[in-house]
Amino acid sequence: MALPSLLHAQAKRPLTDDDLMRLRAVGGVALSPAGDRVLYTVSAWEHANAKTDTALGDKHDRRSHVWIVPAAGGATRQLTTGERGESQPQWSPDGAMISFVSARGTGTGDDAPKPQIWLLNADGGEGWALTAARDGIVAYSWSPDGKRIAYTTPDTLSRDAEARVRRKDDPKVYESDFRLNHLWVIDVASKRATKVTSGEYTVRGMTWSRDGNSLAFDASPTTMIRDERRDAYVVDVNTKQLDRLTSTHDVESTPQYSPDGKTLAYTINPHEWTANKDGIMARTIRNAHLITWDVASRKVTDLASPKFDVSPGSVRWSPDGRHLWFGASDRVWQSLFDYDIGTRTYKQLTHDALASAPSPNRDGSRIAFTLDTPNWPAEVYVQDGTAAPKRLTNTNPWLADFALGESKVITWKSKDGADVEGVLLTPVGYTPGMKVPLLVSAHGGPTGAHTNGFKGGTSPGQSWASRGWAVLYPNPRGSTGYGEKWMRGNIPDWGGGDYQDIMTGVDELVRRGIADSTRMAFEGWSYGGYMTSWVVSQTSRFKAAMMGAGLPSLLSMAGTTDIPGYINTFFNGLPQYDGSIINPSVKYYLERSAISYSDKVTTPLLILHGGSDERVPIGQPMEFYRALKDRGKITELVFYPREGHGLSEYYHQVDRMKREYEWISRYTLGTNLLQ
Numbered sequence: 001m002a003l004p005s006l007l008h009a010q011a012k013r014p015l016t017d018d019d020l021m022r023l024r025a026v027g028g029v030a031l032s033p034a035g036d037r038v039l040y041t042v043s044a045w046e047h048a049n050a051k052t053d054t055a056l057g058d059k060h061d062r063r064s065h066v067w068i069v070p071a072a073g074g075a076t077r078q079l080t081t082g083e084r085g086e087s088q089p090q091w092s093p094d095g096a097m098i099s100f101v102s103a104r105g106t107g108t109g110d111d112a113p114k115p116q117i118w119l120l121n122a123d124g125g126e127g128w129a130l131t132a133a134r135d136g137i138v139a140y141s142w143s144p145d146g147k148r149i150a151y152t153t154p155d156t157l158s159r160d161a162e163a164r165v166r167r168k169d170d171p172k173v174y175e176s177d178f179r180l181n182h183l184w185v186i187d188v189a190s191k192r193a194t195k196v197t198s199g200e201y202t203v204r205g206m207t208w209s210r211d212g213n214s215l216a217f218d219a220s221p222t223t224m225i226r227d228e229r230r231d232a233y234v235v236d237v238n239t240k241q242l243d244r245l246t247s248t249h250d251v252e253s254t255p256q257y258s259p260d261g262k263t264l265a266y267t268i269n270p271h272e273w274t275a276n277k278d279g280i281m282a283r284t285i286r287n288a289h290l291i292t293w294d295v296a297s298r299k300v301t302d303l304a305s306p307k308f309d310v311s312p313g314s315v316r317w318s319p320d321g322r323h324l325w326f327g328a329s330d331r332v333w334q335s336l337f338d339y340d341i342g343t344r345t346y347k348q349l350t351h352d353a354l355a356s357a358p359s360p361n362r363d364g365s366r367i368a369f370t371l372d373t374p375n376w377p378a379e380v381y382v383q384d385g386t387a388a389p390k391r392l393t394n395t396n397p398w399l400a401d402f403a404l405g406e407s408k409v410i411t412w413k414s415k416d417g418a419d420v421e422g423v424l425l426t427p428v429g430y431t432p433g434m435k436v437p438l439l440v441s442a443h444g445g446p447t448g449a450h451t452n453g454f455k456g457g458t459s460p461g462q463s464w465a466s467r468g469w470a471v472l473y474p475n476p477r478g479s480t481g482y483g484e485k486w487m488r489g490n491i492p493d494w495g496g497g498d499y500q501d502i503m504t505g506v507d508e509l510v511r512r513g514i515a516d517s518t519r520m521a522f523e524g525w526s527y528g529g530y531m532t533s534w535v536v537s538q539t540s541r542f543k544a545a546m547m548g549a550g551l552p553s554l555l556s557m558a559g560t561t562d563i564p565g566y567i568n569t570f571f572n573g574l575p576q577y578d579g580s581i582i583n584p585s586v587k588y589y590l591e592r593s594a595i596s597y598s599d600k601v602t603t604p605l606l607i608l609h610g611g612s613d614e615r616v617p618i619g620q621p622m623e624f625y626r627a628l629k630d631r632g633k634i635t636e637l638v639f640y641p642r643e644g645h646g647l648s649e650y651y652h653q654v655d656r657m658k659r660e661y662e663w664i665s666r667y668t669l670g671t672n673l674l675q
Contacts (some may be wrong), residue, residue, distance in 0.1 A: 012403035014428050016467030017657040019402065020456045021045060021650070024395050026378045027357060028064070028087065030096045031071065031368035035361030038069050038368045039089040040380050042395055045650055052355030061085075062649035066100050067195060069392045071366065071382050076393055079120065080127070084113070088139070091122070093146040095218075098122050101137050104129070110166060117149060119188075131186055131193065136325075138181055139205055143212045149186050150196070150215055150237075152203050154179040178202065178223045183215060185237055197242065197651060204230070209261045213237055216245075216255040216264055225562050232266060232293070251638055252288050253314045259321040264293040267326075269310055285447065285491065285569055286485045287311045290324060290339060303339060308346040312337065319364040319435045325349075329357055329481035332409055332423055332452040334370065334480040341631040350389075354378070372453040374407035403428045405465025409452055411510035414476075415500040421482070422474035422505055423452050426514070428464050437668060438515035439464060439471045440506060440542075442524030446478035446498065446570070447487055458653045459524060463660070470514055476501030478527075492572050492593045494554075495534040502531070503539070517541070521664045522603075525549050526616065526645065533594035533624060536603040544667035546606045546660045549616045549645055552594040552624040555586065560617045598627035604634035604665040606655060610643030636663070 028041035043064035063300030067301065069076045079098065080086040086102040098120045099584045105113035114136030120127040133139060133153040140151035157165065157179075164170055180202040186193040197203060201219040208215055215237060220230045229249035235242050245255070246265070250271045254263040268276035268291050271286045288311040303324075317327045324339040336349040336358055354372035361367075371389060372378040377396060381389040427436055441460050443450045451475035455461025460471050475482065476498040477489025490498045498504050509515035522545045524532045529550020537552075551557045554567075558575055563566055568574050575586045582590070590596050605628065609621040625637040638659065640652045647653050 010403055015402050015404070015462045016466065017463045017654065020458075020461070020463055020657075021654060023377055023399075023456050026370055026395050027394065028066075028089055028381060029357040029368050029370055029380055030089050030091055031189070031357050031359040031361050031366065031382070032091050033084075033093060033362040034095055035363075035366040036071050037358075038071055038380055038382065038392060039079075039091065040067055040370075040393070041065065041070070041089060041411040042067050043085075046188055051248060062648070062650070066098070067393075069380060071368070071392070073390070073392055075421055086118070087115075088590060090140075090142060092293075093142055093144055096122055097129075097140070099140070099149070100127075101140070103136070106245060122216045130188065130191060132191075133193075135179075135496045141206055141208060143185075143208050145212055147188055149188060149210065150187065150206050151184055152181045152206065154181055160205040172562075175222075175224060180223065183217065183235065185215075196237055196240055199242075206562075207254055207256050209257045210259060211261060213670055214257075216257055218251050218254050218266070224444060226565055228271070228565055232264070234264075235339060240463045244300075255293070256316055259316050259319060262295050262569075263321075264295065265315050265317065265324055266293070267315060275660040282462070283289075283667070285488055287487070290326075290545050291313060292341075303344065305344075308337075310481055311562065316358075316360075319360065319362060325358060325360070327358065329419060329449055330657065331481045333474065333481075334451060334631060354451055372451075374452055374454060375404060375457060384630070395399070404462055405455075406430065407452055407455065410505075410508075412505050414497070414504045416497065418477070418497075418501070420474065420476060420501045422472055423450050424509070424514075425455055425461065425465050425473070427468045427470060430470070435513060435516040436500075437469045437519040437661050438506070438509060438521070439469050439664065440502065440503065440520070440522045442473055442522070442528035442535075443473070443475070443479070444524070444526035444528050445480070446476075446490060446494075446525070446527045447480050447656070449475050449479040449481045458647060458656050459525070460660070463657070467661075467665075472505055472509060474502045474505045474516075491570050492588065493532070493568055495538070495594075496592075498531070499534060499538065510529075510615055519543065519547060519668050523660065525663070527551075529616070530594075532593075532605075536601050536605055537594040537597035538600075540602045542603050544606075545603050546608060547621070548608045548656075549610060549622070551609070551616050551620050555589040556619055556623065557616070560588060560619060562614045595624055598624070598633075600629055601628060601631075601633050604659065604663070604667045605636075607635060607637040608660070609637070609639055610645060610647065611641045612643060615644050615645035634667075 023040050024044040030039040041064040045060045046063050064087050065090045066080040067078050068087050082102045084103045086100045088101045090099045102114045102118050103115040117130045117137055118127045119130050130254050135154040136158045139150040140149050141151055150191045183197040183203050183417045184193050184195050201221055202223050204218045206215045214234050216234050218232050220227050223670050230251045232245040232251045232255045250268040252269045253267045255266040267288045269288050270286045290312050293300045310328045313327045315324050322341050327336050333355045336355050338347045338349055355369050358369040366384050368382045370378040370383045379391055380393040381391050383389045384423040405428050407425050414420050439460055464471055477486055478498050480487055489636045510517045520540045521543050522535050524530055525548035529547045532545050532547040532548050533552035575589050628635040
């Protein structure tokens with residue numbers, strides 16, 4: 001199936017924000033053991049069921065359902081239609097059954113049904129619930145013989161504790177009172193479930209040994225995101241005897257048993273601690289490493305190579321046990337890679353594409369995955385050997401009737417001569433030589449990257465291109481996918497080289513005659529929000545800006561975020577207070593905080609933030625808003641109730657898109673019309 005043609009784009013209608021909210025997203029790919037069928041999920045906004053709760057009104061929920069498509073191509077079919085959706089589709093090892101997770105039944109609030117594992121005959125029929133876990137299923141995995149399923153579920157509260165929660169007698173000790181996840185195994189035929197692990201740790205994920213006697217898993221002492229202590233374990237399913245494989249606290253992904261059961265493979269994030277000139281210890285950021293662990297000898301082998309200079313993602317074995325497959329950030333792409341155990345070499349399997357969710361069949365001759373392109377959102381593809389990937393699905397066929405802006409990868413020189421890369425989205429129907437308004441969008445992280453995929457969603461993209469804007473998505477130093485040196489390039493230099501990388505990209509677009517230097521704006525979320533605050537405090541080149549979930553006050557951020565170990569890595573450790581003077585570590589946090597330069601801000605700034613954000617606590621936008629407002633600056637702060645670090649609710653996402661465009665267009669173009 002060919003990608004839709006964009007010929008005669010001017011005859012097609014441009015995309016609007018409302019159109020983007022219609023997009024359905026593909027994920028959760030699972031190729032059958034025989035390689036003949038592919039399960040996948042499709043998520044979309046759906047109206048809540050007003051028939052069962054008239055108080056819901058025009059409420060929208062984001063739900064996913066399980067679909068199936070022949071690997072040879074053909075009609076797609078929706079398998080599940082539950083009111084609360086379904087996720088995590090898997091095949092039983094013999095391909096006879098399909099499993100998924102779904103919360104079905106009646107009830108709301110504390111009495112709402114919990115997600116359980118459901119089974120469905122692969123040839124059709126009604127599904128049935130396998131588990132009845134009191135607090136629901138988090139993740140699961142079939143045993144190799146298909147007779148059992150391992151799953152994780154939170155430890156249940158005592159009846160007394162549950163009663164206290166229901167009557168709102170529930171004080172919570174900060175960074176304590178954790179609900180830990182543990183492993184259970186259920187017999188598929190009898191539905192008898194047995195708890196396999198217990199103790200002061202929470203299980204992250206699991207994988208079965210080939211003989212079905214053991215489960216390998218990774219676990220942390222607490223559920224806190226900030227708790228970076230993560231180790232690998234093996235538990236005997238029958239005796240429940242636990243074997244701790246590592247004590248280095250640097251395991252990053254779930255250990256995977258090789259097909260012969262002799263080796264485990266996983267990734268680590270090396271924890272290296274160094275002291276700065278003031279003696280303050282800080283963890284360094286490094287690429288993840290592939291690791292193998294020999295079951296018999298307990299020998300650990302680090303497979304890292306200087307010739308492979310990006311971080312591997314979660315790993316899986318090829319069916320013959322000779323290769324390890326994984327995905328990794330690859331400049332503006334997400335690529336699939338192969339590590340050959342015998343030759344100890346890395347090989348790239350996909351090029352210039354956003355590939356994810358790889359799933360092989362039983363013998364590894366075929367693999368299914370999703371591909372996202374600049375002109376089309378992710379769809380399901382299959383690939384046989386070295387043949388070209390074949391597209392199987394067309395989830396948003398209506399999109400072919402719309403005109404799109406063109407995305408291209410561009411490079412430029414930074415102030416120090418370094419090469420910088422980014423993605424440029426030009427307006428629908430753009431003609432070279434036209435000067436157009438420019439929006440610069442900074443990515444989060446900073447260990448993240450803009451990719452050259454379809455620019456939909458709530459972040460600025462195709463709906464801006466339809467209104468005549470160009471959008472620049474830069475990947476400054478600190479971004480992933482460009483090697484460890486580039487990823488570490490803004491340590492300790494937030495607002496330094498990364499700022500210059502972005503501003504020289506703007507200069508380049510002005511030089512090329514694309515950007516109208518009198519009509520430019522800036523925006524970003526999370527670290528992109530930090531960069532937005534920094535940009536408006538350092539330059540008046542931009543007519544308007546939007547700071548989303550930004551951190552303009554780094555000193556207070558260091559003590560309140562739920563990931564201090566990550567944030568403080570970029571500043572060589574926690575700020576050290578001595579109670580008498582501004583010592584160097586404290587001074588540095590202040591010097592690289594936009595709030596320290598509030599008096600210099602002239603750009604009208606819209607501030608958007610989740611009302612329940614723990615990653616960037618709400619004090620951050622409040623501090624900056626007050627600092628600007630008290631100095632007579634043009635600013636507005638909007639909180640979104642119930643939202644964390646990102647926006648998940650329908651009307652909040654709609655509001656962000658419309659509010660951001662209205663603000664930026666008003667101060668950049670001199671209009672408040674929603675074009």
